[in-house]
Each structure stands twice: as structure tokens, then as C-alpha cells.
Amino acid sequence: MNTNWTMHEDRLFPADPGTRGIARRLYAEVKDLPIVSPHGHTDPRWYAEDVRFPDPAVLFLIPDHYVFRMLHSQGVPLEALGVPRVDGGRTEADPRAIWRLFAENYHLLRGTPSRMWLEHVFLHVFGIEERLEAANAESFYDRLAARLSLPEFRCRALYERYNIEVIATTDSPLDSLEHHKAVLDSGWKGRVVPTFRPDPCVDPDFEGFAANVASLGQLTGEDAGSWKGYLRALAARREFFKSLGATATDHGHPSAATADLDASECERLFHKALRGTATPAEAELFRAQMLTEMVRMSLDDGLVIQIHPGSFRNHSLDIHTRFGRDKGADIPSRTDFVHALKPMLDRFGHERGLTVILFTLDESAYSRELAPLAGVYPVLRLGPAWWFHDSPEGMMRYRRMVTETAGFYNTVGFNDDTRAFLSIPARHDVARRVDCSFLADMVATHRLDEDEAVLLARELAYSLAKKAYRL
Amino acid sequence: MNTNWTMHEDRLFPADPGTRGIARRLYAEVKDLPIVSPHGHTDPRWYAEDVRFPDPAVLFLIPDHYVFRMLHSQGVPLEALGVPRVDGGRTEADPRAIWRLFAENYHLLRGTPSRMWLEHVFLHVFGIEERLEAANAESFYDRLAARLSLPEFRCRALYERYNIEVIATTDSPLDSLEHHKAVLDSGWKGRVVPTFRPDPCVDPDFEGFAANVASLGQLTGEDAGSWKGYLRALAARREFFKSLGATATDHGHPSAATADLDASECERLFHKALRGTATPAEAELFRAQMLTEMVRMSLDDGLVIQIHPGSFRNHSLDIHTRFGRDKGADIPSRTDFVHALKPMLDRFGHERGLTVILFTLDESAYSRELAPLAGVYPVLRLGPAWWFHDSPEGMMRYRRMVTETAGFYNTVGFNDDTRAFLSIPARHDVARRVDCSFLADMVATHRLDEDEAVLLARELAYSLAKKAYRL
Amino acid sequence: MNTNWTMHEDRLFPADPGTRGIARRLYAEVKDLPIVSPHGHTDPRWYAEDVRFPDPAVLFLIPDHYVFRMLHSQGVPLEALGVPRVDGGRTEADPRAIWRLFAENYHLLRGTPSRMWLEHVFLHVFGIEERLEAANAESFYDRLAARLSLPEFRCRALYERYNIEVIATTDSPLDSLEHHKAVLDSGWKGRVVPTFRPDPCVDPDFEGFAANVASLGQLTGEDAGSWKGYLRALAARREFFKSLGATATDHGHPSAATADLDASECERLFHKALRGTATPAEAELFRAQMLTEMVRMSLDDGLVIQIHPGSFRNHSLDIHTRFGRDKGADIPSRTDFVHALKPMLDRFGHERGLTVILFTLDESAYSRELAPLAGVYPVLRLGPAWWFHDSPEGMMRYRRMVTETAGFYNTVGFNDDTRAFLSIPARHDVARRVDCSFLADMVATHRLDEDEAVLLARELAYSLAKKAYRL
Structure with missing residues (x-):
């Protein structure tokens, strides 16, 4: 029998009583802050239809x-x-x-x-x-x-009970965004914004790439079969997303490679990609170029760029064959950022008004590459511990490995990255507890004053995400 | 003077008094459990002759x-x-x-x-x-x-005093296993089982490879000079090992590479390897193929596969030249698992009744590659912190980096990996203390209930090794 | 208002009261030890002119x-x-x-x-x-x-107030060392020694490489345009540095690559480098050879070799173009030591009276490569956590990841690596506190006796640096 079971109110706080006391005080300051969820995968239909x-x-x-x-x-x-x-x-x-x-x-x-x-x-x-x-x-x-x-327990009631201030979904560039429109038109006060995730139209290895590009042309009235028309079509879709509340794009490439090619080389790669004759190296180079193009477009439209590299998608042949994509068989792999991002950073690394948020599945890059890069380039920010690392130990390692070089203000708070709507407050609660524990340890070891830790706890739980994602 | 010196009974437990109290309680549950030693390097003669x-x-x-x-x-x-x-x-x-x-x-x-x-x-x-x-x-x-x-202080008396339930040795496929037989024949209740370590016969770079393969043929009566006969000879030796108690194989390749080639390509590589004309890349490909062959044979005979990749053997030219192999100058190097294992996993990753245990000397792979792989493929389990990492800090890092993704049940408890017979209980004691400390910290921070931690402590100290190694 | 603000006397000590008590006792033993600063970047003119x-x-x-x-x-x-x-x-x-x-x-x-x-x-x-x-x-x-x-607040008064026993600067091989001479001639008791940093004359990619080599010839009277004369010129400059107190060299190559080529190949590479026609691979190979040459010269003159590899220098095109070199835009990158150092170690790894100190910006190499290498080769020692890692968390990770394999005595204490003269005691104080905290944790968890920890605290704070750098 296990009735009267509960979760301890001090869960995830440091075991040392003094440090735990500090963590409790910090957590009390943030536990009831609204949830800002700038990157997730819930279904916009749920909000539109109040399922x-x-x-x-x-x-x-x-x-x-x-x-x-x-x-x-x-x-x-x-x-x-x-x-x-x-x-x-x-x-x-x-x-x-x-x-x-x-x-x-x-x-x-x-x-x-x-x-x-x-x-x-x-x-x-x-x-x-x-x-x-x-x-x-x-x-x-x-x-x-x-x-x-x-x-x-309907969707909108939970959204309100959960004290969500804004939630972003992740959407294909070909999506009609009808559900986002429906939410806007409904008069409901909830804020559900789309995120522009163009992988189906910028990754030659994505299933149906050529057809997706053709659809892009139809949707926008642009000649998406030409390099310039294709870019115009993408820009048009970004504008459309923005008109329905989007503030960010998202990119899930195998690597963080960027490129800065001349137009004729772009044109050549684009046509090989469309014809399906691009070699793996050419497909990689095209994706690399498209990351740079996406950043360039952000100079115009102000969308925040998110880069989520380093996942070997659908690693299991058996699961992919029998159950399809995105069935939990994506595996991280080693990821270089220092050389990969240089072409893009050479061109845009010091631009005003541009934000590029980097995520990693390769923890060895936290202190070696990501914190140093974010600690020098004004356009870069570090996304939180992601996916295999969005866990108490993983989030603590993240803070311990990035803070001393990148500081707190080059990070962007927390995002839940989930399609599991019901668990969103649980995930933010874990993040808030871990961040308060990290800050409490800094206070207990006199690396930070407690008044500063209170300010930082609120930044990490709420303000940094709003600011970085322009929400 | 340092008489009355002793080791503290709380050694390796967390310093925080509350957490230490939990660790003590957990340790009390496991400290007297029998020792299961599924992977080691003691000399079977010691048991046979009760040296x-x-x-x-x-x-x-x-x-x-x-x-x-x-x-x-x-x-x-x-x-x-x-x-x-x-x-x-x-x-x-x-x-x-x-x-x-x-x-x-x-x-x-x-x-x-x-x-x-x-x-x-x-x-x-x-x-x-x-x-x-x-x-x-x-x-x-x-x-x-x-x-x-x-x-x-003779071998068998210590075995009994040490409360060893079963111990595995590591043996050449050409070994007569006479000592294992002698132990079985002696009527002594100790259980000493061999492990099939075929490196001398499957690694073209191993000293005397061709001669070893020839011996394999003589021992089994197979035509080991042909690809098919060679495979039959290896299968026969595996059966022989199994008949004397073996439940596992072990493979110490430079990398974790696997391959799945067609028979004619295997044949071609095999003959180049025998003639000593294989290039380094061909030798690597042959080893890769042989890992897959070993896994395939396990489908038939049920032996558990252990892969210990990533050691640059005999790194010091001076030590190797003057003192020979295995003199402490093996150095870890970066190891990829995600791409390396894919050919084998594509073929066997979801088989029932197959167990492949992965070890690493590259800690950066714990959270990035190994835990995610073990967390999806039914055949994979993670071996404990190994060699340069079988230490208090190393074992703690292992648990902290793999548990949140792979859980506890995709790990296989502890093994001592030693030829130092006298230190076997010392090594298991360190592992039990570290695991109890890890669990105590999870309990103290309310990530686990203490009744569950008790169950897990026993699994980590005893049951998981028995189960994973089929002992 | 924040008057009466202070830094806590227990800062950086573990939060657990028992462990903190041990840390306090250890720190009391080392806090007033003289500062040995064997690697830094202060300006020797400051001491010469007592600025x-x-x-x-x-x-x-x-x-x-x-x-x-x-x-x-x-x-x-x-x-x-x-x-x-x-x-x-x-x-x-x-x-x-x-x-x-x-x-x-x-x-x-x-x-x-x-x-x-x-x-x-x-x-x-x-x-x-x-x-x-x-x-x-x-x-x-x-x-x-x-x-x-x-x-x-003048330089020499602060040197004395800071209780500095010896401080090393870092100097071009073309430097006249006039300020070091002036300090020696002044009769002031401070000890300011140069360090031989030959990058401008051994790295073909360094700005002005050929001109620097020509200057080297002029300074030494050697025919620096020939391979043998060039080597003699470098040896002469090392002797000159040594005559003014130098005990060490320092090398900031992009990688840790070493080579052991025959003289004709060296000659060929050298001339291509001088003519500016070396490919990137040839420039890398030349640097690799020069590291080995520097180690070879140390056999004669006894200078300690420091290798600081793995920095992608001047990563930001914008900062490099507008503000020049060394403006904080150096980014670490992945660094291999196991293969890179083998040519040099094959030749000199077991020499008596030779010391090569390795630093890294790639923390994943601590436990995987560096501790194992230093734990076997007599010539190798591990430099402290460096640059992006010379921070409380970074230094603690360093100790946790290297100690169990390399022990304490294959490390070389602390160095401040700074041009910020005023902060030198602050940096040593942080290192002493972190090392005492690490030792206190080992004592609290009964991995070390407190009498040993006292000895070790003094070694880490003072003696190991003196001994390793022969100061």
C-alpha cells in the first residue's frame, strides 16, 4: 500500500541544510511566476478546439x-x-x-x-x-x-490553470497555421504562437524535399524552382508566420555547419538538391548555406534563430521501417561548433538586433566551444540543456559548465521542448528547482550574494526567455 | 608512528550527515551480498591448484x-x-x-x-x-x-572467505581450459567460468594472427583456412567454452566498428588478413565484420557479448620494446559508438534473447552516445565504469551521466576487471559504497523513495550482473 | 546601499559544515605561502621601471x-x-x-x-x-x-606586498630581454624570469614568420636561412634566455601534433615555410617537428617545455580585422593528445631530466587522455586548469578528473597565466581555496588522511610548481 504518497516539497534541493534553506527561499520567489514556453511541440489544434x-x-x-x-x-x-x-x-x-x-x-x-x-x-x-x-x-x-x-481538464482550462503566459508550437513552413488563426480569432486570451521550422524545405535529405519546395512556390506565388524565387518564397512564409505571432525559427540539422557561398554555387547546389542528385556532401553544404540564409533573413524580419544540431535521426532501422520517423530512436553524436559556425559568424556574428540560440546534445561542447563562443559573439545565446540533458543532473551540468565563461545573461532560461502538454508545469518546476539549487550553492559558497541570486532566479525562470525570444 | 590506523567505516559516503545516514542504511543491505565477478583476469590455475x-x-x-x-x-x-x-x-x-x-x-x-x-x-x-x-x-x-x-591464505580458502559466488576468467580461444576442467572435476564448490576472448584469432593485427587461425583449425578439425571453416571453428570453440561454463565473450578492439559485409567480401578480407597483406583499413574492417559475426553466433549459442573498445594498446614504444605487451601503457582514445555500431544494430539490434554489453574509456560518450543507445535498443546494456574510470569519482560520474537516460536496468552492476585476486572484495566494496552514495543522494534530494533505493542497491550490487551475464 | 560589503572568509569552501571545517584548517596552512608564478604575461618593463x-x-x-x-x-x-x-x-x-x-x-x-x-x-x-x-x-x-x-601601489611594492617569490613572463625569442636585465642589474630582490615562447619563429602561419627567422639569424650570427643554422640560432636564443633566468619554454600551437622527420624532410619543409609556400598541412607538420626539436634541445639545456594547444586563435573575423590579435576571441577546439604526442614520446618519453607540461582547453581529454599519459610517461606533467577553465568549477573538475589516474604528483600546482598583475594573489587564492576544498572532500569521505592532506595542500600551493619549473 502506498496511499498518502506525495512528492517532497524540497525535492531537487541540495541535501546540505544550509544550502537547502537558501534554495527554498529562492524557489519561493519563482515558483508562481507565469510559464513562458518559447519552444515546444504541442498541437495547436488543441488550443483552437479546446480539446x-x-x-x-x-x-x-x-x-x-x-x-x-x-x-x-x-x-x-x-x-x-x-x-x-x-x-x-x-x-x-x-x-x-x-x-x-x-x-x-x-x-x-x-x-x-x-x-x-x-x-x-x-x-x-x-x-x-x-x-x-x-x-x-x-x-x-x-x-x-x-x-x-x-x-x-480541457486544454484551455489547463493552460489557464498552468499560468502559461505564452506557448510556441513548431510548424512546417507549409502549414496553413489555421489553428493559430483560430485561436487569435476566438478572442480567448491564451497566446499560442507558431515557430518557423523550415527543415522540410531546406534539407535535401528530408522526405519529399522537391515536392515540398514546389508546394512552397504554390503557397507564395513565387517561382520556387529558381534560387531567388525559392529564397523569396521562404521569406514570404516567414512573414506569414510572423503575422500570426511567430518570433522565432528552428533548425534541426545533423550538424551545425554553415556556409557562405556565392550565388552561382548556391544555384547549382539548389538545382542538384531539387533533382535529387546532390551527394551527401552537397546536401550538407546546401543545408549549411541555408542556415546562413535564414540568419540573413532574420536581419530583415527580426525572427530569432534556433539551431538544434547533432541528432542522428531515426538511428534504428527496425523502428524506422516498422513505426516511422520520430519514434524515440534519435541518437546524439559528436558536434563541432567552432569551425561549423565560422562562415555564418564571419558574416553576421556582430550584427545588432540579431539573436541566434545554440543548443547541443554533445555536452563536451558546453565548456569547450559553446560558452566561449557565446561569451564573445553578440548574436549568440545558449539554449538550455536539451532533450537527453533536460534532467536534474543534465541541467546542473549545463549551469556548472557554461556559467563561468558565458555568464548567466548569455543563456536564455528554460524551454520545455515537449509535446506532452500536461507535463509542462512539471518540467518548468524541475528547471526552476535545479536553477535555484545551482544559485543556492553559489550563495552558500559565497560566489554570489543572495540578493543577486534572487534577481537571477527570476531571470532564469521567466525574464531571459521572454527577452531572448522577443515574446 | 601510525599504529591503530584504520579505514573509516563511512568511507566514500557523502559528507552531508543526512545523506550519509541514508547511504549507511543502503550499504548495510548490500555489504554482505555474495560477490558475482562476471569479468576478470585472474589465473584459472590458481583455483585448480589451490595455490x-x-x-x-x-x-x-x-x-x-x-x-x-x-x-x-x-x-x-x-x-x-x-x-x-x-x-x-x-x-x-x-x-x-x-x-x-x-x-x-x-x-x-x-x-x-x-x-x-x-x-x-x-x-x-x-x-x-x-x-x-x-x-x-x-x-x-x-x-x-x-x-x-x-x-x-590459499586461493580456495580466500575464494570462500570472500563469499564469491562465481568468477569469470578471460581466455584465449586456443586455450585448453584445462584448469577450468580441473576445478569442475575436483568437486570443489567454487564456480570458475571461462570467457571467450577471440582477439588473437579475429584481429589481423594481433601477433601471430595467421598461426593462431591455423591452431584454431587444428583444435577443431575445421578447415580454418576457408572463411566458412574459420567461422565453424570459432563457433566450435564457443561451444567448447560454453560446455565448461562460459556465458560470455569479450572483445578488445581499437574501435567499436561493426560491419555487415557480403560473404565474398568477407572471404576476400579474410584471405588478405591471413596472408598479412591487409591494409590498416582492411584490418579494421575485418575486425568490424568479426564483431558482427560474433553477435550472430550469440543468436545460436546465447553467449553474452562484451565490447571493450577504444584503447590504444602499448602506446609507449620504449615499454613495449623492453617489457612487452600489457605493461600499463595502454591509453584511451576518442571512441564513436553511434556510427560504429549501426551495421550490427541494423541487423541484430532488436533481437530477443541477445545481450551486448558496451564499455567505454571515453567518458564523453556516456551521456551523448551510450545511454541514448542503451535506452532504445533491447540488445544493448551498459557495462560499468571501466579501467581508468573504475574509481570513486569515475563510478559516480558514470551513474550521474547514464542513469537519467538509460535508467538503472540498462546497466549491468559492477565487475572488477582485475588480475589482482586479493583485491576483489575491496573493489566490489568501493563500487557498493559509491552506488549506495549515488542512491542516497537521489533519496536525499527526493528523486527516489528509500524503499526503491534499497531494491536498487541490491540490484546494482548483485542481481543485475547475474542476470545480464546469465550466471 | 552596499557599504560594509565584504568577501566571506569561507568563500569557495564546501557548504557541508564538517567538510568546510577541514577546508578551513587546510587553507590556514597555505594561505600565506609565497606565490610562485611560473607562467604569466605581465610586462617585464613594469618591474624594471617600478611603474x-x-x-x-x-x-x-x-x-x-x-x-x-x-x-x-x-x-x-x-x-x-x-x-x-x-x-x-x-x-x-x-x-x-x-x-x-x-x-x-x-x-x-x-x-x-x-x-x-x-x-x-x-x-x-x-x-x-x-x-x-x-x-x-x-x-x-x-x-x-x-x-x-x-x-x-607601485609595481615593486605590490610584488613585495603580494609575497611573490618568483614570477615568469612570456617573451618572444627575438626579445632583447632588456627589462629582465635591468631588474637583475638593479639589485632589487624581486625575481622576474623570462620564458622562451618561440611561436613567432617556429610557426609558419605566424605573422612575419620569414622576417622573424631572419631577425633570429641577425641576433645570433647564425645562418638562419639553413635548417641547421636555424636550429643553432634557436638553441642560442634559448641559452640567452636561460642566462637571464629562464627555466622554461612555452608553445601555443593549434594542435598538440609532434613529428620526428628526417633531416632532409625538415630542410624541405623549412624552406617552403620560409618562402611562404607551405600548405596548411605542411605548416602543421613543420610546427609538429619544431615541438620535437624544442624537446630535443631541452635535453641539452634543461628548459622545461610547456605545450598549450587547442586554441583557434582570433576566431572572430570582425574583431581581428578591426582590433587585431589577442582580443579575447580565441576559442577552444577539440584536441587529441594520444596520437599527436606519440612521435615525440617515442623518442623522448622516458628520458631522465626532461619535463614536458601539458595544458588543455578540451576538458574531455582530462580523464581520457591526459591523466593516462601523465600516469605512464616520466617526462610528462599536467598543467593546471587553463584559461576558460581557471575558475572554481573548472579547477574542481580538473582535480576530480585527473587525480585518480595521474595522482597529485604528476600535476604542477597552479599558475595564474595573467597579464593582470593586480589580480595575481586573487587568482592564487582561488586556486588554493579550490584545492583545499577538493582535499577536504577527500578527507571528509575518508579517501585521504588529514595529515596527508596538509602535506598535499602545501605541495599544490607552492612546492610542485617550484619543482616542476625548476625554480
């Missing part, structure tokens, strides 16, 4: 690759977790069966951030004071399902 | 390259430490002189795990309550030597 | 690229900070205006070592018990300026 979220399995498990990946890694077939197959073949359809399987394997999440996020939601959003286990799987499911049917 | 261990110098210094390397790095000639020369030239032969030299330089080991292991043995196995120094070198030697002559 | 330091802006800001880089990274133009332009164009000339701008942006340094160094100087050297902010910028400036005009 009621579906059953617990569909809500918590099937779309959360942090969770089903861990179970899969220990031998649970993805089919048994209800992950849809590419070929439409049979997968488990009973949400209760999926939930039971999850509860039986819940121990696999011990020590992971997923576990902490889930428990935060179960306890603080659904009010269930138990730890999930096989024995209470059914009653857990029932209680979750019952609450999900209540009006206060 | 009396020789003098202290030969026992503690000459075979322990952690120790003599450190003295050498500060200018002590290897000859003076009695390390045998390749040319049979004169080296120090008086064990007392060697021991005195060691005692005079004992301060060089401050802060190293070797120091902690040695002291554990001196204190807990030999009962000497002093810290070694030049002044007590002689009396130390006398006491060690006196005890070594007692029956309770 | 009065100029106004606060010129002293603290304009030459300190740690400081102006951070302000620049947040959008403050370098011109506004008074950094001189290559074209002689207008920059801010009013030191008070520069100081005010600095004070207004002082919060940007929160969490950085620069902040801690500056405050140590303001408080302990100038006696100002306030935290700098916009409101007190003017009065701060006045007090600094007033004290700077006093005799006790």
Missing part, C-alpha cells in the same frame, strides 16, 4: 517516446504499447491493457526525469496520492480517465 | 600495472620494480628491495583507487593496522609474508 | 579580455570600452566614461571568476568595502585612482 484529452494511455504513453523507448529498451514490443505501425498492422488497441503493461514496468523509469514529470502530473494535476504500481494500475486508470472527462 | 600466493612483491606490485605505472611515471625504472624484461636482462630480483622501493614511493598513490584497494587488503585481509611508509616497510613485508604462508 | 599603474580603466578593463569580451558579447561595442582600433580610429578616450559603462554592466560578470578576482582586488588591495554598481561608479573610480598614485 478534451483522450484516455490515459493515449495521453501519457503512446506519444511520449521518452517513456515507450525505455520500456522498449527492456524488451517490451512497441506494438504492445499501442505505437501505430507504418503498415497499419495490428497493435494493442485496449488502452487499459497498455496502461497495465506500463504500470508493471513503471520501475524501469526509476531515476529518470520522465518519472518525475509523470508523478508531478499524477499528484499535482490529478490529485492521486499514490505511486503507480501493478496493483493500483486499474484504479489509477479509472481516476485519470474520470478527471479527463471534466471541463477543467 | 599458495607468492611473496608480497610478486603478489602486489609486479603484476599490478596500476601500481608500477604510477611509480614509473615519477621516474622509478621498471627494472627496479622487478618487471621482467623481454630480453631476459637483469631486473631487481630481491622482493624485499622491491617492497622497500614501493614503500618509499607509496605517497605517489595518494588519491588513487589503487591506494584504497591496497589498504583494504592490508587491513581487512591481512589485519595490519598501519599505513605503509618507508619506516615500516620491513615489518609490513614480514607480516604479509607470514600470513601468505598460512592455509587460510 | 606606477595608470588609471583604473586602463588597468582593469582595456587589457583584460575576460572582462571586455563579456560586455561585448552582450552588445557593448569594443570602441566604447576603449579597446584600440587597428586603423587608429576613434575609441572612447575618457577613462571615467569607460569605467561608468563597466559599472553599469557589472552584473554581466555574475558567476564568473573575473568577478571574484576583481572583487578580491577592490577589497583586499584597495580596501573598498562596497560592491561596484552604477550608483557608486564615480566614487569607486576616485578611490581606485587615489590609491594608484601612492608609492605603495
